[in-house]
Amino acid sequence: MNGLIYMDYAATTPLDPRVKEAMEPFLSDAFGNPNSIHFYGRQARKAVDESREMIAHILGCRPGEMIFTSGGTESDNLALRGVAGARKHRGRHIVSSTIEHHAVLHTLEALREEGFEVTLVPVDEDGLVDPEQVADAVREDTILVSIMHANNEIGTIQPIAEIAKLVKEKKTDVLVHTDAVQTVGHLPVRVDQLNVDLLSLSAHKFYGPKGVGALYVRQGTRLVPQLTGGGQEKNRRSGTENVAGIVGMAHALRLSTQEMEQENRRLAALRDRLIDGILGQVPDSRLNGHRTQRLAHNANFSFLGVEGEALLLQLDLHGICASSGSACTSGSLDPSHVLLALGLSREWAIGSLRLTLGRSNDDQQVDQVVKIVPQIVQRLRELTPEAVRLGFS
Amino acid sequence: MNGLIYMDYAATTPLDPRVKEAMEPFLSDAFGNPNSIHFYGRQARKAVDESREMIAHILGCRPGEMIFTSGGTESDNLALRGVAGARKHRGRHIVSSTIEHHAVLHTLEALREEGFEVTLVPVDEDGLVDPEQVADAVREDTILVSIMHANNEIGTIQPIAEIAKLVKEKKTDVLVHTDAVQTVGHLPVRVDQLNVDLLSLSAHKFYGPKGVGALYVRQGTRLVPQLTGGGQEKNRRSGTENVAGIVGMAHALRLSTQEMEQENRRLAALRDRLIDGILGQVPDSRLNGHRTQRLAHNANFSFLGVEGEALLLQLDLHGICASSGSACTSGSLDPSHVLLALGLSREWAIGSLRLTLGRSNDDQQVDQVVKIVPQIVQRLRELTPEAVRLGFS
Numbered sequence: 001m002n003g004l005i006y007m008d009y010a011a012t013t014p015l016d017p018r019v020k021e022a023m024e025p026f027l028s029d030a031f032g033n034p035n036s037i038h039f040y041g042r043q044a045r046k047a048v049d050e051s052r053e054m055i056a057h058i059l060g061c062r063p064g065e066m067i068f069t070s071g072g073t074e075s076d077n078l079a080l081r082g083v084a085g086a087r088k089h090r091g092r093h094i095v096s097s098t099i100e101h102h103a104v105l106h107t108l109e110a111l112r113e114e115g116f117e118v119t120l121v122p123v124d125e126d127g128l129v130d131p132e133q134v135a136d137a138v139r140e141d142t143i144l145v146s147i148m149h150a151n152n153e154i155g156t157i158q159p160i161a162e163i164a165k166l167v168k169e170k171k172t173d174v175l176v177h178t179d180a181v182q183t184v185g186h187l188p189v190r191v192d193q194l195n196v197d198l199l200s201l202s203a204h205k206f207y208g209p210k211g212v213g214a215l216y217v218r219q220g221t222r223l224v225p226q227l228t229g230g231g232q233e234k235n236r237r238s239g240t241e242n243v244a245g246i247v248g249m250a251h252a253l254r255l256s257t258q259e260m261e262q263e264n265r266r267l268a269a270l271r272d273r274l275i276d277g278i279l280g281q282v283p284d285s286r287l288n289g290h291r292t293q294r295l296a297h298n299a300n301f302s303f304l305g306v307e308g309e310a311l312l313l314q315l316d317l318h319g320i321c322a323s324s325g326s327a328c329t330s331g332s333l334d335p336s337h338v339l340l341a342l343g344l345s346r347e348w349a350i351g352s353l354r355l356t357l358g359r360s361n362d363d364q365q366v367d368q369v370v371k372i373v374p375q376i377v378q379r380l381r382e383l384t385p386e387a388v389r390l391g392f393s
Numbered sequence: 394m395n396g397l398i399y400m401d402y403a404a405t406t407p408l409d410p411r412v413k414e415a416m417e418p419f420l421s422d423a424f425g426n427p428n429s430i431h432f433y434g435r436q437a438r439k440a441v442d443e444s445r446e447m448i449a450h451i452l453g454c455r456p457g458e459m460i461f462t463s464g465g466t467e468s469d470n471l472a473l474r475g476v477a478g479a480r481k482h483r484g485r486h487i488v489s490s491t492i493e494h495h496a497v498l499h500t501l502e503a504l505r506e507e508g509f510e511v512t513l514v515p516v517d518e519d520g521l522v523d524p525e526q527v528a529d530a531v532r533e534d535t536i537l538v539s540i541m542h543a544n545n546e547i548g549t550i551q552p553i554a555e556i557a558k559l560v561k562e563k564k565t566d567v568l569v570h571t572d573a574v575q576t577v578g579h580l581p582v583r584v585d586q587l588n589v590d591l592l593s594l595s596a597h598k599f600y601g602p603k604g605v606g607a608l609y610v611r612q613g614t615r616l617v618p619q620l621t622g623g624g625q626e627k628n629r630r631s632g633t634e635n636v637a638g639i640v641g642m643a644h645a646l647r648l649s650t651q652e653m654e655q656e657n658r659r660l661a662a663l664r665d666r667l668i669d670g671i672l673g674q675v676p677d678s679r680l681n682g683h684r685t686q687r688l689a690h691n692a693n694f695s696f697l698g699v700e701g702e703a704l705l706l707q708l709d710l711h712g713i714c715a716s717s718g719s720a721c722t723s724g725s726l727d728p729s730h731v732l733l734a735l736g737l738s739r740e741w742a743i744g745s746l747r748l749t750l751g752r753s754n755d756d757q758q759v760d761q762v763v764k765i766v767p768q769i770v771q772r773l774r775e776l777t778p779e780a781v782r783l784g785f786s
Contacts, residue, residue: 002422004432004433006433008426008429008431008433008434010762011425011426011428011434012424012426012633013424014421014422014424015420015421015424020420020421023420027406027408027413027416027602028410028413029395029407031405031406031407031408032404032405032714033401033404033405033597035404036401036404036405036703036716037396037702037706037709038705038709038713038715038716039400039709039712039714040397040401040709040714041400041404041714056599068462069463070462070464070467070604070632070635071463071625071632071633071635072632072633073620073621073622073631073632074463074620074632075618075632076622077619077621077622096656101622101623101709102621102622102623102624102631103621103622103631103632104622104624106621106622106624106631107622108619109621110618110621140571197769202633204426204633209420209635210633210634210635210636210638210639211463211604211605211635211637211638212604212635226470227467227470227472227617228466228470228493228495228496228499228500228502228503229466229469229494229495229496229497229499229500230466230495230496230676231495231499238466238495238496238499239463239464239466239467239496240464240465240466240595240597240603241463241603242463242464242602242603242604243603244602244604245603245604260452264690268474269502309430312430312431313430314430315431316430316431316614319432320431320435321431321432321433322431323429354571369567
């Protein structure tokens with residue numbers, strides 16, 4: 001890792017070398033198109049089938065219930081647009097939350113323009129969705145509820161099983177989707193236990209390759225395909241299968257799952273050391289997200305009177321790779337919609353720092369970050385006009 | 394190639410080892426998310442930008458006019474659905490041809506269900522679209538014309554520049570899309586010379602990786618995004634960029650383009666040896682597609698009284714990897730829609746064999762195929778009841 005400290009694992013993870021090794025044959029001799037019936041085609045088909053079985057086994061579903069996609073965004077789009085298209089004659093109301101990933105929120109926005117109605121349930125100050133509130137939002141014409149499993153910015157884990165239970169008690173035939181992009185490979189996600197009908201995942205969030213993901217769709221669930229063509233994935237997602245990517249995703253999930261318990265213990269300890277260290281040393285700082293009901297590798301802070309982007313640039317100069325929120329919207333100067341949804345004021349929300357831990361991090365790196373962040377925050381507060389205005393000079 | 398003869402290059406190509414090498418860093422240390430602003434993010438962003446410039450340079454467009462996708466199917470879907478969505482208030486008529494890839498035909502089918510009207514222009518017995526007929530099909534309410542550059546089954550190359558010229562003379566503001574999945578990397582495709590507004594390509598058709606493609610969209614062309622989320626690709630295609638795949642696609646295109654002229658000369662000679670050999674030795678056989686205006690690597694035959702699938706299985710037993718038509722629909726027993734569109738009877742259409750050549754093929758392999766195919770065809774004709782019925786026993 002060339003001396004840099006990478007604490008942006010929620011944005012993306014490096015490819016596990018063991019996963020890369022599993023992909024190797026499919027980037028060289030085993031290059032067939034799984035739709036060909038000859039030797040190379042069958043070899044590729046076998047790899048895709050075995051990967052599907054491996055993933056389905058881990059997630060507690062049937063192989064035929066997994067649709068391979070190009071990543072989390074496509075999975076979310078397929079879930080939302082696919083269900084909306086298939087069920088628009090039953091109703092046009094969708095329930096979601098204010099802190100969803102943009103792959104969900106912007107897709108709901110697009111569906112709104114097509115005549116769907118969307119209710120966004122708010123969250124409490126820790127970013128928790130209240131299952132009762134979700135169920136209360138379900139109406140006669142509700143066709144779908146989509147609540148993320150864990151938030152990508154603040155790491156808060158939602159009570160999805162409870163949400164699904166209450167929603168279905170309220171109205172049996174409402175479908176429940178969860179964007180589990182941040183939890184698959186990090187928590188023991190099982191669709192049977194969560195009782196969801198659709199679940200999105202993305203390989204590059206758990207040491208797999210970029211450009212590949214999947215959508216679990218409960219058997220019998222109608223879905224309008226969003227990519228039409230050769231009829232792959234049982235006509236639900238056309239396009240030649242990304243064989244190497246799919247194989248990589250399966251192996252990455254297998255390895256992450258095997259090592260999850262031990263790694264999460266290690267990461268949670270690092271995370272707490274990071275949280276305690278930073279909150280203890282930076283005045284006017286706060287932790288965003290739930291203190292305990294959060295991903296083992298996520299820490300998200302706000303520093304009053306600091307501009308998040310400036311903080312990131314300074315950290316980068318010190319060899320620390322971090323994020324202000326979601327990688328997808330970095331470069332934007334708007335405060336995070338997630339932090340605003342927690343009730344943070346603009347002043348607090350713009351001063352955010354997300355540190356997400358992973359396999360390369362250790363105590364030493366955490367201590368280094370705990371040493372440097374307070375120094376940079378102090379310097380920025382001394383320098384920036386806003387800080388002056390707010391009285392931190 | 395373990396003794397097998399691979400002649401299914403139109404279905405997919407092996408990854409060029411030089412391309413794999415170019416991808417390597419992005420499958421290991423250079424793993425960043427291009428949307429992160431730290432060192433790893435900037436490193437990945439630079440790789441994506443440079444790839445975009447490389448591809449744009451080769452295709453004769455600006456880097457900002459390339460949208461990276463997950464492959465040819467997504468590119469076709471984005472072109473058709475994106476334009477249809479953006480222009481539906483101007484008109485709802487689309488012109489295409491009867492021999493398009495299913496990624497176009499099935500997408501047009503879906504658009505039909507949404508209220509669009511589609512005119513499919515027929516082709517002549519060689520599979521050629523008549524530019525005049527396309528222009529004639531353009532009406533006041535036509536918003537888009539989509540004609541493939543070369544057909545994936547029969548290899549016939551369409552006069553796209555002429556089609557675009559006539560279409561735009563008929564109606565200035567009609568957009569022209571071409572599915573160039575079979576030609577990019579195989580012919581000197583330049584969007585400025587073709588004068589198209591949208592063009593689809595797929596990396597795994599020119600020795601690049603599976604799971605990545607692109608859509609050229611002329612500057613100023615409105616397009617409704619089909620994947621919404623983090624706003625990547627200038628808000629036209631959200632989702633974390635498949636960095637390794639994009640880098641691979643650029644290098645594969647660069648290498649294929651450099652070696653194109655020489656390789657095409659070599660392949661055309663092999664192709665002609667194959668065509669002459671097989672037509673010369675198999676009675677009641679025919680070449681499908683135009684004799685000269687065809688891809689250098691494509692040969693497509695029909696053998697009367699033979700069932701294509703049975704032929705493929707026999708060839709596979711003899712170590713020859715081929716296709717009956719498109720890989721995407723193999724397994725289907727329906728005769729190819731392309732062959733039917735040429736005017737072939739069902740009897741001729743079901744007995745098709747597509748042999749598509751590439752880097753691993755040589756004279757010896759061609760001679761081997763020319764030796765084996767006639768034997769198998771003869772045996773099948775002797776064995777199958779249909780052949781008996783048709784009088785070939």
